[in-house]
Amino acid sequence: MGRNVVSLTILIMSTLLITACQDTKDTNEEPQGQYEDDKMIGLVREVDTENSVISVDISRWEKRDRGNVTTDEGYAISAELTDETTLQYEDTTEASLHDIKEGQKVLINPPKGDGFKGVAGEFILLDMTYEEKYRGLLSHIEDTLNIVVMYEEGETPPPQMDEQLMEKIEQETVMTWRPYQKDYVVDYKEELNIEKFPVILVFNSEELVFKTTKVEKLYEFF
Incomplete structure (x- = not known):
């Protein structure tokens, strides 16, 4: 398995000051x-x-x-x-x-x-700007794709869409999970034509390059 970076997107700031580590x-x-x-x-x-x-x-x-x-x-x-x-x-x-x-x-x-x-x-x-609206979805690492698992708020992604999703992907990628927020400044469901959740979205540094609700299709893409 290639080197994969897994990061969890935190959408709500719970404290006024988060101490820096480095x-x-x-x-x-x-x-x-x-x-x-x-x-x-x-x-x-x-x-x-x-x-x-x-x-x-x-x-x-x-x-x-x-x-x-x-x-x-x-x-x-x-x-x-x-x-x-x-x-x-x-x-x-x-x-x-x-x-x-x-x-x-x-x-x-x-x-x-x-x-x-x-x-x-x-x-x-x-x-x-487009980049500001999609900052949480676009990849911020050069030549590295960002895999985003988006799911209904209040629910959790199925087991096959957690960290084990990366096990069969050889390419270096970044992976994030985030709930779909109806009251967010961007309605991603509408703009990305998402028909149902959970959905797997793949972004490069500029745009959406792949979308699927099936893990097998994601593996075929890579």
Whole structure:
């Protein structure tokens, strides 16, 4: 069996700070230069519609001055939206609390350290590129395919789709598992024409290259 890297995709940040174990460098990360001190940009992690509070991962913004070499810790804030908050899309179209989806890229003003005290004055839903929308599915390792097992939220993949799926694949690959989230910023079921779950998706660094619900078909592909 070839060298296979197995990683579990964690979709929800459970703590505000995750202690770093070591320095890492990822050449496929977004350039830190796009993050500015006065523009706090992050990704929505959780939407509490009852209390109008949005949890936002601002790790990349927090580490904007560190260059390409960053540590593994993550940073998040909770931003409350009030009647005084300007809530809109990047093109200035008015948005509502129910328009905010997990994974959405957002801009929050004022930024942390410049008057932010837990309440957002502006909460802007930013346009996202294809790469940003599919970051969790695309392969981030050169010349290595990413095998994604996507399943219904609340369920678990069958045994034949767990780690043993890799046993008959000689090619070096990366494998992840993630539940299908109806409220995610991208409806992968619709965009990828998925008819039923669980499904096996194979991505290179740019696009989906193979899709099947049968393990045997995956082995034939490789």
